[in-house]
Each structure stands twice: as C-alpha cells, then as structure tokens.
Amino acid sequence: MPADIDGIPTAAELPVVIHAPYGGDSATLRQVLTDAGFAAVAAGDLSEFQALLRADAGLLVVSQEGLTEKSLSLIAEMLAQQDDWSELPIIVLLDQALHLNKAAGRLLELMPRSKLIIKQRPVHPAELTTSVDTALRARRRQYALARYIAHQEELRHELNHRVKNILASVNALFSLTRRNSADLAEFSQEFAGRLNALSNVHSVLFNVDYGSVRLTELVEAILRPFNTEDVRVVATGPDQRLLSDPAQKIALSLYELATNAAKYGALSSSEGAVGVKWSVESGTGGDSFVLDWSESGGPSVKPPSRTGYGTRFIRSAAHSLDGEANLEFTPAGLQVQVRVPARSVLDR
Structure with a gap:
C-alpha cells in the first residue's frame, strides 16, 4: 500500500477486525494477515468483538460461526453510524455446503451500507490476503473521496466568503469615494x-x-x-x-x-x-x-x-x-x- 497522503490512512492504520469464534480460527487468520503486513486484531469472544467494532475499521473478517444474531445486530448498528461516504468492507467466510446466493442475499439485508465479499472455505492464505489488500485499497479510496468532498465543501464556503468580502470592499470603496x-x-x-x-x-x-x-x-x-x-x-x-x-x-x-x-x-x-x-x-x-x-x-x-x-x-x-x-x-x-x-x- 502507498504511504499516507494528505491525511488518508495507510493500510497499517486501518485495522482488520477478525471475528471467527470456532476453535483457533481467529488466531490462525490473525497470524496469516499479520505475516502479510496487515494490522489484524482478533476478537476472542462476542464482547471483545463489540469493543473492536468501530467506524474507522479497515474491514471486518467474519467466519460463518461468527454470524450470530447478536453479532449481526452489532455489525448493523455500527454500519448505521457510518458517515455517508463510508461502505465498510466485510469479508465473510462460509462453508461450501451453504447456498451462497441465499446466504449473500440474507447478509446484504442484514448488513446494508457495507461492501460484502463472500469467500468459500477453505480459503488459501494468498487468496485471503489478496482480498484483504483489495478491500483496504477500496477503503482508502473511500477516505480519499471523503477528503475530496470535504475539501470541495470548504472551497465552496471559502468562495462564498471571498465573494462577499469583495462585494463589501467594492461597496465601501464606492461609498467613501463618492462622499x-x-x-x-x-x-x-x-x-x-x-x-x-x-x-x-x-x-x-x-x-x-x-x-x-x-x-x-x-x-x-x-x-x-x-x-x-x-x-x-x-x-x-x-x-x-x-x-x-x-x-x-x-x-x-x-x-x-x-x-x-x-x-x-x-x-x-x-x-x-x-x-x-x-x-x-x-x-x-x-x-x-x-x-x-x-x-x-x-x-x-x-x-x-x-x-x-x-x-x-x-x-x-x-x-x-x-x-x-x-x-x-x-x-x-x-x-x-x-x-x-x-x-x-x-x-x-
């Protein structure tokens, strides 16, 4: 990932939050992503997952076992608090036995305003790290867009201020010169x-x-x-x-x-x-x-x-x-x- 530019977070500053509560899945996923240079944090349980969830996360990686009603509710609540420009990437790891289209439709209903990426298990580490890298690049582009929008709004207010100042200056020059x-x-x-x-x-x-x-x-x-x-x-x-x-x-x-x-x-x-x-x-x-x-x-x-x-x-x-x-x-x-x-x- 490129270095930080104009306040846009780098990949290292965008945490990858992992919620895979079955066995040692969380630790394994964290190790794979950490070895690839990502800032990965793994939730040991649901309460820790809730603590890690925040709007400035880079993306979420959630396994099939982590898709409980409670965790989905927490994710939906966090997504609802996003800024208008934000669509948090979420990588969901599902078993091959599940009907993917049905699962995807249901997840999209439960997790609106997210960039949903579904992967079938088993997932090769290279495939996972590539997907994470792509998702983080997309996330950085969202931050870049947000910065651009904020800058344009700032320019709009600045232009309004400048035009008013110019008109006020011309009016003052006119009045005082006339007198x-x-x-x-x-x-x-x-x-x-x-x-x-x-x-x-x-x-x-x-x-x-x-x-x-x-x-x-x-x-x-x-x-x-x-x-x-x-x-x-x-x-x-x-x-x-x-x-x-x-x-x-x-x-x-x-x-x-x-x-x-x-x-x-x-x-x-x-x-x-x-x-x-x-x-x-x-x-x-x-x-x-x-x-x-x-x-x-x-x-x-x-x-x-x-x-x-x-x-x-x-x-x-x-x-x-x-x-x-x-x-x-x-x-x-x-x-x-x-x-x-x-x-x-x-x-x-």
Missing part, C-alpha cells in the same frame, strides 16, 4: 484607481490560492506603478507571510498612502521619496507587527482641514486587526505607523 469626490470626473478617476488596486491585491492572493502571501510580493504589486525610472519608493523588511484577509487591508492601506503621496506628498515632487519598512517587535503583550511609512523631500505638509477617505480607511483597517494607526503630518512629510498584533496578520 469625498467633488464631481463625477474626480469620482471616476479615484474609484477606478482603487478598484485597480483591489484587483492587484486579489491577483497576488489568487496566485497563492488565497492562503498566505509574501509581504514583499504584495508591497511590490501595490507600489510598482508609483516607481519611475528612478526608484522613488524603497521597501525594506523581513520576508514575512501575511494571512489573506489582513493582506488585503494592508495592501489597500499602502495604496491609499501611495496615492496621497503622488497627489499631495513626496511623490508629487521630483525630489521626493518614500520609505516603507516593516518589522516584528516583541513586547509584554506579545509580538507586534509594525509597518512604517515615511515621506521626505516633497512639498511642505500640514494637517488637512478634514479627515479624508484614506486616513479613515487606514485607521479602520488597523482597528479591524485589533491594532492602531498613527498618522503625523510633519512639515518634512507624512509619517505613518501601523501597529497590530502579529497573530492578527502573520501566517506562522
């Missing part, structure tokens, strides 16, 4: 730019399957349009990985800062420059992720007469991550520090 635009032309330009930034963020996140994203890659995607032939924006920091939701908030915050710098700040002047750096700082309350934005060389800056969309968005984004954003409009240029708990943003 801060003087006319339709300004609104169109600002809204299109912010949608493009949002698109860039999702392109980066899509390439990593909406898991985590490298911060350097995200910063590069957002700030690339603001760098001319001379590098105007310099980003430095450790190669951290961000969780996808915080990554979107941080990326859009950077876009707002870069847009503001291009319109009014350091990037509006040929001599201006921006430094972006990030780090992780230790503290008594735990590690903090710190992002600094520093402008220099641009026109003299003074605090705005009203709080604009960008400022509100940055503060709101930091607050949603259990942190805070501090913006200082110094004459030399805008200085911003965003500080949030590392656990809120970093994929560790």
